[in-house]
Each structure stands twice: as structure tokens, then as C-alpha cells.
Amino acid sequence: MPPCSAQCGKNAILKRPKTGDTLCKECFFEAFENEIHFTITRAKLFKPGSKVAIAASGGKDSTVLAYVMKLLNEKYDYKLDLVLLSIDEGITGYRDDSLDTVKQNRDDYGMPLKIMSYKDLYGWTMDEIVAEIGRKNNCTFCGVFRRQALDRGAALLNVDYLATGHNADDIAETVLMNILRGDLARLSRCTSIITDSGDGIPRVKPLKYTYEKEIVMYAYFRKLVYFSTECVFAPNAYRGHARVLLKDLEKIDPAVIMNIIQSGESLKINENANMPTLQKCTRCGYVSSQDVCKACE
Amino acid sequence: MCSIGDDNFEELDNLKYMPAKEKPSPFSKCNKCKEEIPIVVLRSKDKYCRKCFLAGATHKFKATLGKHKLIRPNDRVLVIHKCGHPSTALLHFIRSGLDLETHKKLRFEPVVLFIEEFTHLTVTDRSEILKAIEKEVACFNFQVYLTSLAKLITTNSVETELHANFDRLEMDEDDKNVITKFVDQQLNETNKNDFLNITRQKLIVKIAKHLNCKFIFTPEISNDVASQLLTDISLGRGSTVSLNAGFCDSRDETVKILRPLRLFDLKELAFYNHLNSLEPVTYRKRDENPYKSVQQLMKKFVNELQVNYPATVTTILKTGDKLSLGTKPTNKCDFCNAPLEEEGPELTSAESTQFSHWVSTQTPAERRLAPERAFNNPTCDNYCFGCRKFRK
Incomplete structure (x- = not known):
């Protein structure tokens, strides 16, 4: 490997997909953490003294997010009160195992953990729902349930922010997907680093500019414990096209990921284009794009 | 984490957004006149008889031009010829529009331009293609100018490089190297293509100005525009997508680039040519590895997705139509001449x-x-x- 770009005298162990610089392990940790700190302060993600729930699935993104948030909070004295919030969809062989990982994070990082389960909230686990309705639209239900469960959990914990582990690849993929779907409303808001889900608790994405590859490398070199199994139910077929495309693009030129986010941020919607508006479900009052949300249906 | 449900995403919406392919019944009548037997199926669902198909294609061409009301009578228009079905159909659309005796007659003055850059072929083959193009344009009774990319980039003045006869254009085995050397070798394949595309664009605008043309017609069809839009997004050109993917590229003050075929697909134009007994000039395509550049990958992606989801291209185009340049910016990019975005306070x-x-x-x-x-x-x-x- 070539020498470290930071001229620390060591040899590099990785080439950063985001910039092409080569870094040794120590300098990579520094750069990785500094960048997230830069994102948090430059985009003014949190007010000092607030309470932040980290949406924790046990996967690599949320594990790294929890670890780095704790580290930066102490190092730069953000004065944040951090808690973990997990959703138990009730999927045997997937969520039960990943929740063990989250519990491990809770103990390792000394953060309180709140688990919201579909069973408690809706009276059904995903396993039961799939047994009832089959595999066809199960991901739709699960998605709607999870969104609401996170909102309810955040409200219950009385937090000021909900931080999610969305990374740069996720954002770029969503931009592509919304173009392929012709979904202007979502296209215009999917690159926002802070979004308001409608109930006053803003959702923030501190890893918005962090490459998935670097998250994996960071977790690996820091020896963080995470859960890497995909959901046992149908993987999201719809995102599939955008995901495959993005992976192919990244192989050609990894800078494409940041380019797509840049494009998404600078797109301007024509003023006379018709845009659908978000409304509230007439039954449960949570945000929905239709009169009655999919959960109530 | 599973991303379903983020941003109020509902999977059932997909049916609304990306309908899958339907199978047309072979026993029905033309969609339009409901009388004749259909001869062509478009968008995998709409069936037309010969008469309705041809009328529909002509109408679409004229409606695209008419809707924007940009061209005035006697304006000179530089028509870019790129070989293949779209170019031939474009010439035919224009010729039949000019020859009309009704009030729908087209009233502009076309001049055809062909820029030669088939450097993967032998000089003899290239010469044959030029000859065929000269003949084709002459059949439509238009004035033609032939030139070559290698010559254009090595000389500063375009005047000396525009020729009316194919045998006046000098071609060289070395043209390929000339073009390769013109581009910075440090750039990757994608950025080299990007550089050459912008260079070509600037050259045709320059030639249009020299030939006193206010407008340029390019033969890009819907698939080209859709993959161009996705390419622009991937190169970080999101703020100027409407210039490269819209009907009109207005970045130059005096010359506007128009895309009159942007709502057509290849099948439509191939049938149009076939039914009008037109044979386009053909040539052997360059072998391109779709995984080497973003531009090639996007073409492959759009064409393949289109097979199973026939609404893909139109959806992407409609997305592009709803994007704009925003407020009128004051500065322009020194290289591509597109308006510069003003930097806001937000982290980008x-x-x-x-x-x-x-x-x-x-x-x-x-x-x-x-x-x-x-x-x-x-x-x-x-x-x-x-x-x-x-x-x-």
C-alpha cells in the first residue's frame, strides 16, 4: 500500500472511495469521525442540551452511528442526552437476533434502550401478519408500521430529535429511485439532512455524507459488533433497480455517489408542477399520503 | 436497516408509478380509427393502423415544435445529422412539413450538418458513409455541410472546415489519436466522454453562428434524453438538467438547441422510415463496454428497464420536464456555459x-x-x- 495521505509516516491500509486519498488506520479513524463532527456542526443538526434518540437496528449503520455519536458527544461536549430506540417487528430469525446486538450496544455504550414492538403497538407481529396476508405486500405494512412505531417511541421517550443511520449510498439510491418513479415530491425532500415527520420530532441523518463502504471499514477496524443478516422476508424488489444501478455506478467511479447527492440538493422543481401534499390519516392521525394510512387499512 | 417506509414510502404506490408490461390482444382494431387492422404496437400496448400511425407521428413532430413557438418564419435551422433512423426520419419530417400546401406548412430554412468521427472504421469505410450521407441529404433537397471532429478541434476557425462534397473532406488514420490527445489523459472514461460531449455541443453552436442559424435541431430520441438525464444527475449536474434533457437548451444567448424527436422512440421512427420506404445510412457501431463509463451504463440501464417497464422513459422525461433552472442566475460556467448555481448557506x-x-x-x-x-x-x-x- 502507498503511504498515508496525512503524511504520518505509516503505510495506508485503505483508499477512501469518497476522495481517493489513502489513509492508515489511525488517520482514517480521525478523518471519519471528524467528518461526522463537521456534518453535525456545520449543518447545525442538534441544539446543545437536547435529547436524541438513535434509531438502532443492530445493523452496521446504526451501530456505527451510536458509537460515533457517543464518542463525539464526549469529545466535543455536545451536551446531548443519547438514547437508543429499537423496533421489534416480530420477525423470527431476523429481529430477535439483531435485538441482541442492540442490547449489546446498550451495555457497551452505556445508553438507555427503548424497544417498541409491533405486538404491543398493533397487536400483531410481522410473523403473524405474513401468516395472515401472505408475502405480497408485507413490506408495505412493515414499513408503515415501523415509521409510526419510531415516531411513537420518540414521542414516548420525549426526545427532541430522532437520528437515523441513513448513509450517502442510501440517499443517492433514493434520488435515483424517485427519478425512476417520477416522484417529484419525494425527490425534492429526500436529500434534506433534517426532515420533519409531521409530529414535531425532526429526523436527522448525521451519516448523510458517509459512504457505506467506509462505515463497513470503520466498524471492522474498530471491531464493533453488528448484525449483518438481511430480513428473512422478501427483499425490497422495488428499490432493486436503483440499488443495482448505484452499485454499478460506484464501480465505474465512486465519486458518483456524492455527485448524485449534489444533484439532488441542487434540483429545482418547476413552480407550476403539480405536487401532492402530505396529510394525516383520518383514523389514527399519523402522517400519510392517503386519507387512511396503510396501517389502519 | 430496512429502508421501506422511510419518507412515507408506500410500496403499493409502485403500481401507480411503474406499471409493468401488458400484452396486447392480436384480435383488436386500431386504437385511433377503431376500423382498420393495426400494423404496429407502440409502448407495448397501443395499436395503430398504417394511416393513423403515420398521421400520429407527423402530428407529434409538429406539435412538439408548435407548442414552444420559438421558430419564426425564415429562421435558419441547423439540423444535426448523426446517421441512423432518427436522423433520416427527422429529415423526412422536415421535408414533408416544408412541402405542405396548408396553413400547417413549416416555414423555416434548414441546413444539414454532419460531423464525422467514426475513427474506429477505415478511411475507405468512412468515406463511403460520407458519400451516402451526402446523397441522402441531396434526396431531401437540403443543403449539407460535412466536417470532421478531428479537424474542428485542431483548427480555430470553422469556416475552412465546412465542405459541401464528401471528397473535399480529408480523413486520416491518425484522427483517432488527434481526438484522444485532445482530452486530458488523467480523466477517467466518464469524464473524457463528458468533456468531448460539451466540446461537440460548443462546436455546433459555433458552426450555427457562423452559418447564421438561430436554432439547432438534434436527432436525440426519448431513450437518449432519459439516459442523458440520469447521466447528468450522476455527474452532479442536477441544477442544469433541464438544459440537457428538456426540449430547449437555451444556455447560449443567440443559438438555441432544440430536440424535436425527444418524445419518439426508436421503434416508432424505424417504422416511420419503413412505411415511407426510407433506408437510413448505416455503419458499424463502436464496441463499447457498458461498465466502463457512466454514459454507456445509463444507456444500457434505460434500454433494459424499458423492456419490462415501458413507462420508464416517459416517466424519466416527465420528471425532467418538472425541473427548472430556478431563479435567473447571473454568472455562467467558463467551460460548459451553463448558469452557475448560487451558493447558499447550507452544507452541500x-x-x-x-x-x-x-x-x-x-x-x-x-x-x-x-x-x-x-x-x-x-x-x-x-x-x-x-x-x-x-x-x-
Whole structure:
């Protein structure tokens, strides 16, 4: 490997997909953490003294997010009160195992953990729902349930922010997907680093500019414990096209990921284009794009 | 984490957004006149008889031009010829529009331009193609100018390089090297293509000005425009998507580039030519590896997705139509001439990347001395985000 770009005298162990610089392990940790700190302060993600729930699935993104948030909070004295919030969809062989990982994070990082389960909230686990309705639209239900469960959990914990582990690849993929779907409303808001889900608790994405590859490398070199199994139910077929495309693009030129986010941020919607508006479900009052949300249906 | 459900995403919406392919019944009548037997199926569902199909195609061409009301009578229009079905159909659309005796008659003056760059073929083959093009344009009774990319980039004046006869155009085996050397070898394949595309665009605008044309017609069809839009997004040119993917590229003050075929697909134009007994000039395509550049990958992606989801291309085009340049910016990019975006107070992807590079090149001592506060987002000179990579 070539020498470290930071001229620390060591040899590099990785080439950063985001910039092409080569870094040794120590300098990579520094750069990785500094960048997230830069994102948090430059985009003014949190007010000092607030309470932040980290949406924790046990996967690599949320594990790294929890670890780095704790580290930066102490190092730069953000004065944040951090808690973990997990959703138990009730999927045997997937969520039960990943929740063990989250519990491990809770103990390792000394953060309180709140688990919201579909069973408690809706009276059904995903396993039961799939047994009832089959595999066809199960991901739709699960998605709607999870969104609401996170909102309810955040409200219950009385937090000021909900931080999610969305990374740069996720954002770029969503931009592509919304173009392929012709979904202007979502296209215009999917690159926002802070979004308001409608109930006053803003959702923030501190890893918005962090490459998935670097998250994996960071977790690996820091020896963080995470859960890497995909959901046992149908993987999201719809995102599939955008995901495959993005992976192919990244192989050609990894800078494409940041380019797509840049494009998404600078797109301007024509003023006379018709845009659908978000409304509230007439039954449960949570945000929905239709009169009655999919959960109530 | 599973991303379903983020941003109020509902999977059932998909049916509304991306309908899958339908199977047309072979026993029905023409969609339009409901009488004749259909001969062509478009968009995998709409069936037309010969008469309705041809009338529909002509109408679509004229409606695309008419809707924007940009061209005035006697305006000169530079028509770019690129070989193949779209170019031939474009010439036929124009010729039949000019020859009409009704009030729908087209009233502009076309001049055809062909820029030769088939450097993967032998000089003899290239010469044959030029000859065929000259003949084709003559059949439509238009004036033609032939030139070559290698010559255009090596000379500064376009006047001396425009020829009316194919045998006046000098071609060389070395043309390929001339073009290769013109582009910065440090750039990757994608950025080389990007550089050449912008260069071509600037050259045709220059030629249009020289020939006193206010408008340029390019033969891009729907698939080309859709993959161009996705390419632009992937190169960070999101703020100017409407110039490259819309009907009109208005970045130049005096010459506008128009895309009159942007709502047609290849099958439609191939049938149009076939039914009008037109044989386009053909040539052997360059072998391209779709995984080598973003431009090639996007073409492959769009064409393949279109097979199973026939609404793909139209959806992408409609998305593009709803994007605009925003408020009128004052400055233009020094390279591509597109309006420069004004930098707002928000953190952007560009700034984040600059910070990442900065923080990756700070020595451990510098890091200790000056934390992230020392970082200043370097203000860029007159280059748009997409063209910064060309800055020397």
C-alpha cells in the first residue's frame, strides 16, 4: 500500500472511495469521525442540551452511528442526552437476533434502550401478519408500521430529535429511485439532512455524507459488533433497480455517489408542477399520503 | 436497516408509478380509427393502423415544435445529422412539413450538418458513409455541410472546415489519436466522454453562428434524453438538467438547441422510415463496454428497464420536464456555459467532499493544532460543480 495521505509516516491500509486519498488506520479513524463532527456542526443538526434518540437496528449503520455519536458527544461536549430506540417487528430469525446486538450496544455504550414492538403497538407481529396476508405486500405494512412505531417511541421517550443511520449510498439510491418513479415530491425532500415527520420530532441523518463502504471499514477496524443478516422476508424488489444501478455506478467511479447527492440538493422543481401534499390519516392521525394510512387499512 | 417506509414510502404506490408490461390482444382494431387492422404496437400496448400511425407521428413532430413557438418564419435551422433512423426520419419530417400546401406548412430554412468521427472504421469505410450521407441529404433537397471532429478541434476557425462534397473532406488514420490527445489523459472514461460531449455541443453552436442559424435541431430520441438525464444527475449536474434533457437548451444567448424527436422512440421512427420506404445510412457501431463509463451504463440501464417497464422513459422525461433552472442566475460556467448555481448557506455534498479531502491530507500535528475550524470551503472560480474536474 502507498503511504498515508496525512503524511504520518505509516503505510495506508485503505483508499477512501469518497476522495481517493489513502489513509492508515489511525488517520482514517480521525478523518471519519471528524467528518461526522463537521456534518453535525456545520449543518447545525442538534441544539446543545437536547435529547436524541438513535434509531438502532443492530445493523452496521446504526451501530456505527451510536458509537460515533457517543464518542463525539464526549469529545466535543455536545451536551446531548443519547438514547437508543429499537423496533421489534416480530420477525423470527431476523429481529430477535439483531435485538441482541442492540442490547449489546446498550451495555457497551452505556445508553438507555427503548424497544417498541409491533405486538404491543398493533397487536400483531410481522410473523403473524405474513401468516395472515401472505408475502405480497408485507413490506408495505412493515414499513408503515415501523415509521409510526419510531415516531411513537420518540414521542414516548420525549426526545427532541430522532437520528437515523441513513448513509450517502442510501440517499443517492433514493434520488435515483424517485427519478425512476417520477416522484417529484419525494425527490425534492429526500436529500434534506433534517426532515420533519409531521409530529414535531425532526429526523436527522448525521451519516448523510458517509459512504457505506467506509462505515463497513470503520466498524471492522474498530471491531464493533453488528448484525449483518438481511430480513428473512422478501427483499425490497422495488428499490432493486436503483440499488443495482448505484452499485454499478460506484464501480465505474465512486465519486458518483456524492455527485448524485449534489444533484439532488441542487434540483429545482418547476413552480407550476403539480405536487401532492402530505396529510394525516383520518383514523389514527399519523402522517400519510392517503386519507387512511396503510396501517389502519 | 430496512429502508421501506422511510419518507412515507408506500410500496403499493409502485403500481401507480411503474406499471409493468401488458400484452396486447392480436384480435383488436386500431386504437385511433377503431376500423382498420393495426400494423404496429407502440409502448407495448397501443395499436395503430398504417394511416393513423403515420398521421400520429407527423402530428407529434409538429406539435412538439408548435407548442414552444420559438421558430419564426425564415429562421435558419441547423439540423444535426448523426446517421441512423432518427436522423433520416427527422429529415423526412422536415421535408414533408416544408412541402405542405396548408396553413400547417413549416416555414423555416434548414441546413444539414454532419460531423464525422467514426475513427474506429477505415478511411475507405468512412468515406463511403460520407458519400451516402451526402446523397441522402441531396434526396431531401437540403443543403449539407460535412466536417470532421478531428479537424474542428485542431483548427480555430470553422469556416475552412465546412465542405459541401464528401471528397473535399480529408480523413486520416491518425484522427483517432488527434481526438484522444485532445482530452486530458488523467480523466477517467466518464469524464473524457463528458468533456468531448460539451466540446461537440460548443462546436455546433459555433458552426450555427457562423452559418447564421438561430436554432439547432438534434436527432436525440426519448431513450437518449432519459439516459442523458440520469447521466447528468450522476455527474452532479442536477441544477442544469433541464438544459440537457428538456426540449430547449437555451444556455447560449443567440443559438438555441432544440430536440424535436425527444418524445419518439426508436421503434416508432424505424417504422416511420419503413412505411415511407426510407433506408437510413448505416455503419458499424463502436464496441463499447457498458461498465466502463457512466454514459454507456445509463444507456444500457434505460434500454433494459424499458423492456419490462415501458413507462420508464416517459416517466424519466416527465420528471425532467418538472425541473427548472430556478431563479435567473447571473454568472455562467467558463467551460460548459451553463448558469452557475448560487451558493447558499447550507452544507452541500460538494463542501462535504472538500472537507473530506482536506481532513485526509492534514498531518497529525496540523490536526492537533487546528481542528476542523481551520477548514475554509475554497470558493470556486467560474466553473460549475460538474466542470470543476476539467479545471487545470
